[in-house]
Amino acid sequence: MATSGTASSFRTSVSASSRLTHLRSSPFKVPNFTPLPSSRSHSFSVSCTIAKDPTFLMAEAEKTKAAGSDPTLWKRPDSFGRFGKFGGKYVPETLMHALSELETAFYSLATDDDFQRELAGILKDYVGRESPLYFAERLTEHYRRENGEGPLIYLKREDLNHTGAHKINNAVAQALLAKRLGKKRIIAETGAGQHGVATATVCARFGLQCIIYMGAQDMERQALNVFRMRLLGAEVRGVHSGTATLKDATSEAIRDWVTNVETTHYILGSVAGPHPYPMMVRDFHAVIGKETRRQAMEKWGGKPDVLVACVGGGSNAMGLFHEFVDDTEVRMIGVEAAGFGLDSGKHAATLTKGDVGVLHGAMSYLLQDDDGQIIEPHSISAGLDYPGVGPEHSFLKDMGRAEYYSVTDEEALEAFKRVSRLEGIIPALETSHALAHLEKLCPTLPDGARVVLNFSGRGDKDVQTAIKYLEV
């Protein structure tokens, strides 16, 4: 396959400037490498700013520019797993085979009727799909202007899924895929625990061994989720290196995968990571957008005018957007976490304040300082607390197909309270970011514009946190 040839040239050129020189010398031997010293505080893979695009990339970029504003001509992704210049497979040699195997399996299962039928059945009876498209009457009223005009707000209820968020769509599909590949062991990393719980859930359902890596600090803060995962039969391994948070857990999980790649499947929770993950996770979440198209047609005989979703890694947003990328009249808006404010230095607004680099195996925007060190992000919502973003989002931003904004912790908390009071639905703090953006968006929309907001999760998990800040 032409892929590996050209791809490996990138790996070499990139790893030359990386700090992981020990990997370059022994491509087939799995080293017992120790994590980088904590002052580095970034994952094993390269994080750097590309100063110059190799010629190959230039050709692709130009091709994309030529495709211009016609999304139907875009390759999302191309055969190298690139979305324009973003994406790719920046990983050690030992993982290349596993990734190719995964890619092959994914493509063949896409057309496998048995697999698709089994997956559809599980999504229906186990997860509870399809999730409703709910007309939020009181929220619509809230945004109605003095002259009676205003947009119509619809909520895509991913909060009603089993485990309370969209994450399960992907977890279920990947577990099924792992079973097909004959893998008996599943690993995953988790920050606050939501992805860990979703993974533990599907492993219980499919009878797979499950190991979740979690930063020791996070374990303390999220004791309830740790218990949940153990109740579901998973083993939760605490990671004490680095800052003992998500990034370190990710490194540990990747290390485990490198070591146990024959028996183990790594369930990545978002549209980040090396190809084929961004594509795979997006496609497993694309059911959200597909249902939305059908439901919009049923409800008002048309398409949505605006799609709004919160963006951490970007999975729920891609799940909603993907179906509509080719419909250029549908506006797509992603909302990131501005934490304490974009100027505070304590936020997670990757697409607004980040630069292009490589993190966790993919080229994308990321929050880094002048030395290419990852900046520790901050958001009140753990799910948005990620210094990177999926490569496809970086692409959609650069192409101008999607717009990205950000919302502070405070604004998110306000929205959390507002929507609970107005609609009787407690949103996850992540989702609250998307809901908060409606305050700025709705006054600009024409009368009758139909907004579909991805209600990506329920807020039961955030009630304790929110109460501390809110006057209830």
Added chain:
Amino acid sequence: MRCSSSVVDGDRSEDGDGRGGEVEIRDEKTWASLSRGGEEMRYREEDERHHRVSNVLRTSDPPLGSVPTRTDESQFLRGDGNGRFGRFGGKFVPETLISPLRDLEDEFNFVLNDHEFQEELTTALRDYVGRETPVYFAGRLTEHYKNISQTTGGGPEIYLKREDLSHCGSHKINNALGQAMIARRLGCKRVVAATGAGQQGVATAAACAKFSMECTVFMGTADIEKQSSNVLSMKLLGAQVKSVEGTFKDASSEAIRNWVGNLETTYYLSGTVVGPHPSPLMVREFQSVIGKETRRQAKQLWGGKPDVLVACVGSGSNALGLFHEFLGDEDVRLVGVEAAGLGLDSGKHSATLAVGDVGVYHGSMSYLLQDDQGQILKPHSIGVGLEYPGVGPEISFLKESGRAEFYTATGQEAVQACMLLSRLEGIIPALEASHALAFLDKLVPTLRDGAKVVVNCSGRGDKDLDTLIQRGMPSSLC
């Protein structure tokens, strides 16, 4: 309601006067018309033994002479005009409440057949609550029972009706929505409710938020401690939470008292199938969507009906919601599971049907846990939603008529069942629903191969994590 406050004050008198005797005779006639042959004698004997109508009302009762004899099945299924299910049910309330209850009944009868109301409710159930809830084939649980019994055949098949997937995490919302819509029609600006585990409170608060109504939820201090996350949720949803010394039964009494004191503006949203008519009927009707869906889904899934339906029973709302649709299908077994707490002999349980006696409580006649003096016993269960010393009158009727069977499961067994389902299916059930699941241990070995069992997974267990943590993880999970 005066009757409950009298209970609290310990002011109950044994009913040994003529009125009691009248009730007995009339009930025998009623029973005679419904009995099936040889059972007639048995019920009369039981009537005498169980008859201890602790009727505390000093004020007037509704005239009992108006209990009609019932011969047709539709009334058997729906209760008669006075809200009686056999000898159970009724409207044991002070005069002041008769009129509002009648208004409520009229409104309810109207909306049952009102196309606009039904359409709005159906849309809300679909788009807001997330109905219909799936009937999920629990493959690994089925396999587990097959392996234990070492049968050569396929073993029974276990399905879960996933009420845990509903908005707010339990079946309670079905009823809260319907009643909130009625409250709105009645022009009430304010809703009061009582809650045990908090699920009813959260569901009511959510429905009130959606329909922009004020909401006050009464909750026992003991329960507030155990289910703190639900308390916070209620507050976030805009409800006021008022604590009442004690548990659910005390919170209920206080909520009703609050309602009586504010009849002009306030609607009492009953969360379960107890209380004076029309509450038991109304709540059951709103919950019956569970059974209606199940019938349709069973047909789709295996082209038939369920063989056995299993549900936990606190007051009986989720059980009746599942059972009611199938009352007329004699070939469908109905199994209710109550909380045996620390064991039936311990005195710390909520097994009303197992060891209770007939009496009047919170406005209706039904089985209840009472001592020799007719004092209400304090119930106990690890599943807070099951912790009620009474039970719905329709449930009592189903027990006495033999249409449904009732058993119990201890708290320990429920915890085990919760852990088993979590590990085998990745579903963490509420501790209440876990009682129903616990009973499968005894039930499944008695069933034939291929028997279809549908268990009502009435709620999810997120609210119970703290309780489970306190119990500690057992060293070997079965």
